[in-house]
Amino acid sequence: MDCIDFLWNRVTHAMAEEMKLREAENETCYCCNRHSSQWIDPRYEWRVDSYIRLEVPICAPCNALFHGSYQFLGIEKGTEEKPVAPGKLGMLVGCGLIVTQTKAILLTNPGWDKRLRAAKRPLFTMVQVSGKSAAEYAITTIRSLPDAAFPLLYISDIGRKKAELIQHMEYSLSRDLIYSCSSDPAIKMDMQLIDTMRALATSNKSGWKKLERFIFNACHGRIAPNDAGLREFLLGWPEALAFAQKLPADPHEKLKLLRCV
Numbered sequence: 001m002d003c004i005d006f007l008w009n010r011v012t013h014a015m016a017e018e019m020k021l022r023e024a025e026n027e028t029c030y031c032c033n034r035h036s037s038q039w040i041d042p043r044y045e046w047r048v049d050s051y052i053r054l055e056v057p058i059c060a061p062c063n064a065l066f067h068g069s070y071q072f073l074g075i076e077k078g079t080e081e082k083p084v085a086p087g088k089l090g091m092l093v094g095c096g097l098i099v100t101q102t103k104a105i106l107l108t109n110p111g112w113d114k115r116l117r118a119a120k121r122p123l124f125t126m127v128q129v130s131g132k133s134a135a136e137y138a139i140t141t142i143r144s145l146p147d148a149a150f151p152l153l154y155i156s157d158i159g160r161k162k163a164e165l166i167q168h169m170e171y172s173l174s175r176d177l178i179y180s181c182s183s184d185p186a187i188k189m190d191m192q193l194i195d196t197m198r199a200l201a202t203s204n205k206s207g208w209k210k211l212e213r214f215i216f217n218a219c220h221g222r223i224a225p226n227d228a229g230l231r232e233f234l235l236g237w238p239e240a241l242a243f244a245q246k247l248p249a250d251p252h253e254k255l256k257l258l259r260c261v
């Protein structure tokens, strides 16, 4: 099942009662680009695209990211006393989401928390935890889940680019390899590697700072990977050498993993 359909099945279908859904005959969703024969729900809504100012068909699961709802998602603009615009799931910049086979947790931040809690029928359990603590919270939570919770979906930042988010959503199939999704390509988080990284960082703080700087500079093309300084340094610290050899080849992935410490 596509991740956006999973999200609909598990959580967001509750909003269908508020949507102006109609049965599809032969439509292609403007957001996920899937033909109606591939949708888990055969319904869609006509929605005005804000750029081209034309009505376009959006399948029900994608529509859940665009749909504004006071009762399910609280307030986007204004206050509880004077609401100006309803909350929309696909506009929660800086908020994260964990949807397992049994739970749906929205990771809010101080900017959104109060406005989201104005929802009378919230779709998610809400936890206010943001920035670096949010990633730590998500990892700790996911790793403590039973096998039955998988596959699950972890979105580190919902952002506001809905089509890109849908395109990059991937399931985490086990607690050993967690996919952190956003509107950018998902980051594969190898938990064994992250544990090793954390152990290195606590056992040798100054050494870790140096290694981190080396990797950071190498990823930005400021030193050649075969730089004599780096090689000598790593030869003197075999655990760090073994760790560096297991890092993903892609420099962007390397940098993103470093941020998990």
Ligand SMILES: [Zn+2]
Binding pocket: 029, 030, 031, 032, 033, 034, 058, 059, 060, 061, 062, 063
């Ligand atoms: Zn769609």
